Amino acid sequence: MALAAETARVLDLEGLEALVEALHARDYEVIGPRVRDGVISLAPLSSAADLPIGWSDDQRPGHYRLVERGDDARFGYAVGPDAPKRWLLPPHSEVFEAEGDGTGFTLRPAEPPSRRFAFLGVRPCELAGIAVQDRVFIRDDLRDVTYASRREDILTVAVHCGEPAGTCFCASVGTGPRAEDGFDLALTELVGEDHRFVVEVGSEQGRELLAAVPTEPAAEGDLTVAAAVTDDASRRMGRDLDTEGLREDLLGALGSSRYRDVARRCLACGNCTFVCPTCFCTGLVDRNALDGSHTARERTWNSCFTIGFSYIHGGGIRESVSSRYRQWLTHKLATWQDQFDVLGCVGCGRCITWCPVGIDITEEARAIRATAVPGGGAR
Ligand code: SF4
Numbered sequence: 001m002a003l004a005a006e007t008a009r010v011l012d013l014e015g016l017e018a019l020v021e022a023l024h025a026r027d028y029e030v031i032g033p034r035v036r037d038g039v040i041s042l043a044p045l046s047s048a049a050d051l052p053i054g055w056s057d058d059q060r061p062g063h064y065r066l067v068e069r070g071d072d073a074r075f076g077y078a079v080g081p082d083a084p085k086r087w088l089l090p091p092h093s094e095v096f097e098a099e100g101d102g103t104g105f106t107l108r109p110a111e112p113p114s115r116r117f118a119f120l121g122v123r124p125c126e127l128a129g130i131a132v133q134d135r136v137f138i139r140d141d142l143r144d145v146t147y148a149s150r151r152e153d154i155l156t157v158a159v160h161c162g163e164p165a166g167t168c169f170c171a172s173v174g175t176g177p178r179a180e181d182g183f184d185l186a187l188t189e190l191v192g193e194d195h196r197f198v199v200e201v202g203s204e205q206g207r208e209l210l211a212a213v214p215t216e217p218a219a220e221g222d223l224t225v226a227a228a229v230t231d232d233a234s235r236r237m238g239r240d241l242d243t244e245g246l247r248e249d250l251l252g253a254l255g256s257s258r259y260r261d262v263a264r265r266c267l268a269c270g271n272c273t274f275v276c277p278t279c280f281c282t283g284l285v286d287r288n289a290l291d292g293s294h295t296a297r298e299r300t301w302n303s304c305f306t307i308g309f310s311y312i313h314g315g316g317i318r319e320s321v322s323s324r325y326r327q328w329l330t331h332k333l334a335t336w337q338d339q340f341d342v343l344g345c346v347g348c349g350r351c352i353t354w355c356p357v358g359i360d361i362t363e364e365a366r367a368i369r370a371t372a373v374p375g376g377g378a379r
């Protein structure tokens with residue numbers, strides 16, 4: 001969505017606080033970035049004062065550190081380990097409980113959340129992550145009630161990226177650093193003496209919300225500076241991924257020796273899948289009372305890196321770490337497109353930052369492609 005002078009508004013710091021208050025007044029639980037446990041993670045915000053004021057992040061393969069910026073930017077960082085997935089598809093969620101009375105069971109499906117979520121500061125790659133998970137969980141032939149009940153009434157106040165991390169590559173997969181759609185409001189933060197936010201409206205809910213807070217019309221100069229923020233971020237992406245022909249190259253190199261090489265480094269810990277905003281695999285656990293009077297079914301995140309994930313009668317079918325890494329990489333970057341008509345990676349870089357041994361999906365994809373032999377097969 002191009003910045004249009006006739007619709008864009010400008011919000012100052014008081015206006016940002018008023019925006020959070022307006023969300024609370026509409027009974028949203030406001031989820032946004034705050035410093036916690038040495039990282040910028042998503043958590044409920046009581047006011048705009050909770051934002052990570054003056055903090056940025058230094059991210060490299062297997063490395064994350066908070067860094068002081070020396071200014072009072074509210075959104076001067078890239079992304080933390082959490083994505084909205086943590087709220088829309090929680091790591092643990094109840095599916096149902098059942099109570100027995102000696103003659104039968106009464107089923108009680110899980111309650112939807114008591115409040116709607118408003119995501120403040122959600123990044124363009126995270127909006128893309130939500131759109132990817134929508135294709136998984138809200139379809140004509142399947143509607144996941146847990147995801148849908150959390151997802152359907154969300155409100156998003158996105159912030160276009162001005163500070164990409166060293167592990168980011170959204171520009172090369174077309175998901176950022178400027179959000180084109182999928183938001184209710186989108187802000188570009190202009191830090192400086194006249195600290196302000198250029199606001200774009202993306203929906204009627206966004207328009208109604210913005211009308212409740214003090215704003216000024218954006219000047220032509222504001223729009224130029226706002227566009228420069230994301231143009232500059234685009235040039236400063238730490239990494240890139242060439243998606244042209246990627247699916248065919250990866251599927252043509254399933255026997256690549258690079259998978260054995262990466263398996264020597266990979267711990268099969270599953271971190272990359274847990275931090276990924278698009279990974280959606282879960283498992284079910286039943287918790288039964290010993291006397292048979294009560295049971296609760298819980299859904300928990302699962303990972304294709306565990307040996308049990310591919311268990312079928314007789315054992316797991318992906319016993320080696322190389323086969324599990326290959327499953328993950330080729331699903332993300334190749335077969336996801338067959339399944340959901342979209343790439344399974346939005347270029348957020350989390351799997352690179354939070355891999356304890358710094359395995360880099362962009363580097364591995366490049367190396368695996370390089371082993372492909374013309375005419376089929378791989379070295
Ligand atoms: S695969 Fe890695 S870079 Fe891509 S969306 Fe998932 S965590 Fe982000």
Ligand code: SF4
Pocket residue numbers: 265266267268269270271272273305351354355356357358359
């Ligand atoms: S690639 Fe890294 S994060 Fe993923 S399972 Fe292997 S060691 Fe863990």
